[in-house]
Amino acid sequence: MGQPASKAGSWLDGLMFNIGDPSGGGGGAAAGGGPGSGGQGFSLSHDEAMSMLNLARGIRDDLAKMIPKAERLTHLNPPAEDPASKGYNALLSGSGAGASAFGYGLGHIQRERDYVSTLIERLEKALHITQSSDDDAAGAVQNAANAGGGLA
Secondary structure, X not given: OOOOHHHOOHHHOOOEEEEOOOOOOOOOXXXXXXXXXXXXXXXXXXXXXXXXXXXXXXXXXXXXXXXXXXXXXXXXXXXXXXXXXXXXXXXXXXXXOOOOHHHHHHHHHXXXXXXXXXXXXXXXXXXXXXXXXXXXXXXXXXXXXXXXXXXX
C-alpha cells in the first residue's frame, strides 16, 4: 500500500531547487538558470522560494498538531464489552499504530510530515538558510557583547 518508512526522504532525491538572485528581476522559470545537473528540478525566484518555504512550514506545523490527536484514536476503547463492539473497535483502533484504520491514518500523517520536512530542508539549503548558522551568529554576537565589546 504505502511507502516503507525507510524511503520517506527518497521522493526528493535528485531533485534540485535553483533560486534566482533576490535582486534580479524576471519570473520564476527564468530566475537562477536551469535545473540541477540531473535535469530535474525547479527554478524559482527568491520571493517564490520564500513563499513556498513559508507555506510548507505551515503545513508541517498543521501536520504536527494532528499527530497527537491521531495517536489518541489508536487507544479508543469499545463502547460495550460484546464481541461485535470489540471486533469493530479492533478494526478501528487495533493494538498499535499500523495495525488498524486509525493506526494507518497516524502513519500516513507522520509520513506526510516527514515528506514536508524534507522539502523544507531542501528549500532552506537552496536559500542558504540553516538553523545552525543562525545559532552560531547569535552566539557570536552574545559573546562579543559579554566580552565588553560594543555594538555600534
